[in-house]
Amino acid sequence: MSTRAKELITIAIIAVFSVVIYILKITGVMTGIEFSGTVSTIIIIAIFLALLVILIRTLRGHLVDRRTVFLFIAFSVALPLLMNISQKITVSGEVEQVYNAVIDLQPGSRVLVSFDYDPASAPELQPMAESFLRLCFMRDLKVIVMGLWPQGPQQAELAMSTILEDDEMKAKNIKYGIDYVNLGYQAGNEFVVQRMGSDFKSMFRKDYSGRAYDDLPLVKNVKNFSNIDYSFNLSAGYPGTQEWVQVAVDRYGLKMGGGNTAVQAPMMYTYLNAGQLEGLLGGMSGGAEFEYLANFTGKATKYMLSQSFAHMVVVAFIIIGNAAFFRSGREKKL
């Protein structure tokens, strides 16, 4: 059989499998798969045995195809999503700092949350957004949402709609304009932040839904950053936390914590150590730690098992790759 025929058969099998599973889903026959603890343990052991076999084969000179690496990563990410086991979360100091900053605020305090990311970074930042907003509302804080990225306010709306489905949140009877406001997106990057330092209204004449600034009870008396008690920036790049620190924190004295994608987080530690940032949630693990502190099991906690398992597989392949390198004798040429 030719390679093309094999490829077409594989695609056909995947398509048929997907259609069958989808039909089972929409007809309600299948409500999800969950591996028990024993099955999960067996799967994990099987994957590590397979990695051991690959290491032994590599040491014997049989190099593994790159597609095998991709397949292992896919399994290590997908299978833990179906497992009924949880991972121990250890809270780091910088995450605790964000939590404490929120907890220390008096009910009614104003919190500014800037959503500076797009759907591409949502798997990392959306869980942070949901748990942070949820904690704010649980503490009866007033939340002002905005975005320096065009899709930011939409992500905020998504987060709001998700947390407002929660029964505890419904009981709070959260009202738009009084308990939270979405000021929407404003073009201009850090210059928006600079203008907000003197006058919020000059940048946001209307909110996300088109209501005039002065018609919103929560913000009509908010002139500039001096009326904000704490700020939290969810950032995936430029403009983001760095610009907020440079302008709002260092120039106007705003108290701010950051929630960053893992790629960006190492650069933010300099601001954290210098006291410019009051707390930092770095990547998915930061989100999971915050959920743990806020006593809320969200997507970050759920995803952490996949994250950790995938990291172990990556480390295993780094070891296998090094074994292949040293076996080839190429290190002598370095």
Add this chain to the structure above:
Amino acid sequence: MEHFALWLAAFLTLGIVSFLYKDNPWYKLCEAIFVGLSAGYWFVVLFWDNIYGKFWVGVFPLEEFDEAGREITAEPDYWLFVGAALGILMLMRLVPNIGWISRWPLAFIVGSTAGLYLINYFSSNMMRQVQGTIVPLFGAGYDASAYAIVGNIVVAVGTFAGLVYFFFSKEHRGVFGGTAKVGVFFLMLTFGASFGYTVMSRMSLLIGRMDFLLGDWLGMIK
């Protein structure tokens, strides 16, 4: 419509992932759709938010009323014409004979950005970082834990050794060379930490897609 959207999203996700097997027409189709949609989306966003939202509405403000019926129309800002003129000059590079004119707005942008950023970076990324590095290790009224004190020493030593590594006016030999090697060690640790975080970030994106495929699309996740 919801079913169609789910299947379309799954089709495009799998198409992009199929590149890991090998380059193929399915991947190329998905890539072309992604690039085309992105270009179209950003054109619309930039047009409506900048050219219309900032310039046009700024110069010719729309009549606005609050909920009580009071007029809240903004004052026109004619300074925006300066920005618009510079923007038009930028387009002169499309005309070869007068393309040199586009250097004027470019010079304005580079100059003003350098001036504005100089203050921001000098204050936040230099002075505050120097202040954050040179901290007391012990003394009266200073109640840092042993862990924090060790951390402060590591930061101070790492910063100094890292700076020594980038000092190329003196040959890296003897004590100076040894300090530079310590600097390299700290740099490698920093790059390693960044690499670890980058892996975590990329994995998070993959987890997000897997959650969509297995959860939202196929409903396999409880």
